[in-house]
Amino acid sequence: MPGENDAAGWIALRSARGIGDVVGRKLLARFGGMCAVLSASVPALVAAGLSETAAEAVCEAPRRKAEATAEVERLAAIGARVIPCTDDEYPPLLAQLADAPLYLVARGERLVDAPAIAVVGARHATPYGKDVAARFAEELAQAGVTVVSGLARGIDGAAHTGALRGGGHTVAVLGCGIDVVYPPEHAALTATIVASGTLLSERPLGTPPLAEHFPARNRIIAGMTHGTLVVEAAEHSGSQITARLALDQGREVFAVPGRIDSPLSVGTHRLIQEGAKLVGSVDDVLAEIVPALRARGMAAPSRRDAHLADDALVPLLTAGPLAADELIRQSGLPAAHVLTRILELELRGILVQLPGKQFQLSTR
Known part of the structure; x- marks a missing residue:
């Protein structure tokens, strides 16, 4: 039988008729692992809640190992790999979902253990919306x-x-096969992400970008992040679906307000009415995710030029609380460096945030 990290075994299990992600994860919990599921008898699988037809399909899965192995070889040929839900690289927040994929297919860099935010919005965005999204992401x-x-x-x-552009890690979650470039005009962007970030998909190779695939894709985007930021969204848009999935998963939802006469503001304004946090800067987002990071015991990510901010920020706060904008002005450092260090110092308990988005040195 294949080992627990054997990609072909996971593909064979997931391809068994009647075995979706929810049922598959229940079987993993019941039997203790993929190998145990694939070696279980029909009566044992039926006792676990499967129909006899589904149980027989699971028992037949190992016989399809050659097909699954061929899929793994095709993935390897394009530099892709399978990340089982039991693997250390599998996104830990995503693993909390009952319907999280049994495995992900990835191309590019290894997924990093760092705070993550989803940035989503309208496909037919305005120049303003695209500029805001790019600036926030950077x-x-x-x-x-x-x-x-x-x-x-x-x-x-x-x-x-x-x-x-900001030199960070970005993850693109696809609603098609990992080998399908969609939309076509993003071919160059896709290649850059493969070189510097990560592409993810739960679909088999060659799967076309069908409309029904995207709601399922959205649960991965929301599920693997600490919060979702929506920039421009029409009423009943896919971005609203992603935001509501994030709320259902207990994650933060942020929305950038827009013009009151724009159809692309209807979705974001409704999210704000329903409790999404209105944000006007990255500082607003960073301030909100600190408690979530602390609750999950996450270490602060590594920071560029952090030592400069250490030398500059702490002395400025010895005289009393200051707002982030004032810390940026007085330190003379780039805004991104100051916001970065504020987040890390908060996580370490050196700074505390006061009402009005002011910060002071902790007295602990």
Whole structure:
């Protein structure tokens, strides 16, 4: 039988008729691992809740090992790999979902253990919306936050571009096979993400970008991040679906307000009415995710030029609380560096945030 990390075994299990992600994860919990599931008898699988037809399909899965192995070889030929839900690289937040994929297919860099924010929005975005998305993503990346989006036209593409410009890690979650470039005009962006970030998909090779695949894709985007930022969204848009999935998963939701006469503001304004946090800067996002990072015991990400901010920020705060804007002004450092260090110092308990977005040295 294949080992627990054997990619072909996972593909064979997931391809068994009647075995979706929810059922598959229940079987893993019941039997203790993929190998045990594949070696279980029909009566044992039926006792675990499967129909006899589904149980027989699972028992037949090892016989399809040759097909699964061929898929793994095709993945390897394009530099892709399988990340099982039991692997250390599998996103830990995503693993908490009952319907998290049994495995992900990845191309590019290894997924990093860092705070992550989804940046999503309209495909037919305005120049303003794309500029805002790119700017937020760039500053988030500079602050050590992984930017996750869906590689769609409009806001998604702008978010990935901004994150790359900021020198950070970006993850593109696809609604098609990992080998399918969609939309076609993002071919160059896709290649850049493969070189400097990560592409993810739960679909087999060659799967086309069908409309019904994207809601499922959105659960991955929301599920692997600490919060979702929506920049421009029409009513009943896919971005609203992603935001509501994030809320259902207990994650933060942020929305950038827009013009009251724009159809692309209807979705974001409704999210704000329903409790999403209105944000006007990256500082607003960073301030909100600190408690979530602390609750999950996450270490602060590594920071560029952190030693400069250490030397500059702490002395400025010895006289009393200061707002982030004032710390930026008095330190003379780039805004992204100051916001980065504020987040790290908060996580370490050196700074505390006061009402009005002011910061002071901790008295602990």
